[in-house]
Amino acid sequence: MPGGVAALLADPGFWPLVGAGLLAGLIRGFTGFGAAMVFVPLAAIFLPPLGTIVALMVMDVGASLMLARAAFAQARLRHVAGLIAGAVLGLPLGVLLLERLDPTAFRWAAALTSATALALLLSGWRYRGTPGRAATVTVGGVSGFLGGFTGLGGPPVIVFFLGGPDRAMQVRASIIAYFIASSVLTFVVFGLRSALTAENLAWGAALTLPFLAGTLTGTRLFARAGEAQFRGVAYAVIAGAVVLALPLWS
Numbered sequence: 001m002p003g004g005v006a007a008l009l010a011d012p013g014f015w016p017l018v019g020a021g022l023l024a025g026l027i028r029g030f031t032g033f034g035a036a037m038v039f040v041p042l043a044a045i046f047l048p049p050l051g052t053i054v055a056l057m058v059m060d061v062g063a064s065l066m067l068a069r070a071a072f073a074q075a076r077l078r079h080v081a082g083l084i085a086g087a088v089l090g091l092p093l094g095v096l097l098l099e100r101l102d103p104t105a106f107r108w109a110a111a112l113t114s115a116t117a118l119a120l121l122l123s124g125w126r127y128r129g130t131p132g133r134a135a136t137v138t139v140g141g142v143s144g145f146l147g148g149f150t151g152l153g154g155p156p157v158i159v160f161f162l163g164g165p166d167r168a169m170q171v172r173a174s175i176i177a178y179f180i181a182s183s184v185l186t187f188v189v190f191g192l193r194s195a196l197t198a199e200n201l202a203w204g205a206a207l208t209l210p211f212l213a214g215t216l217t218g219t220r221l222f223a224r225a226g227e228a229q230f231r232g233v234a235y236a237v238i239a240g241a242v243v244l245a246l247p248l249w250s
Helices: 002-010 014-031 035-043 049-059 061-074 077-099 103-123 133-150 154-162 168-192 198-222 227-245
Strands: none
Touching (some): 002 198, 014 035, 014 049, 014 198, 014 227, 035 049, 035 103, 035 227, 049 077, 049 168, 049 198, 061 168, 061 198, 077 133, 077 154, 077 168, 103 133, 103 154, 103 227, 133 154, 133 168, 154 168
């Protein structure tokens, strides 16, 4: 293990990745979402596609465990189950496509997906109406596909729940519960595809502390200012991450 740690520290991408993990955690602490929209485009500059997504998965384990009990107690579990049913279908397809992408194509896909998601969130558009089973499974399928393909499965689910009749606390709990359940599914699928290599897992473990530190710091800073201010900063940071991650600069 010491040799593995030394190899990570000697990697030229180590400190930029620590910064990306810290920044992603700050955004999550500010807004409750958006970590992948910052981390994936930036990390893809230094890590291969599979390594980028596995690192993000490992980084998020600690935060998910802290939130799990309260989330499952308050969530709309029927909707969460429907979303997961769709993700079971969409996630493996996304991973299959991911395995066939070269790093440059992955960087384009990650940056463009983040940019599209940010534009959707800024537009204020929401899913309206009472979601039926087919709509719920379809959204889960899209989320699973994007999660397997780019690590960015959040926006479809966020838009889906924000447009419903539930109170904010229940919406937040449902989103968290979905991500916890989908993370378990993602680990299973990536494990079956032999993507959980020692190197990929090591990167995730190394970046966990910066990510959690950023999340805690963002949460505390959020309590000192208005939501609108911090969301504006968060959206600006996400946009900056997308621009910096474009393969045009390399």
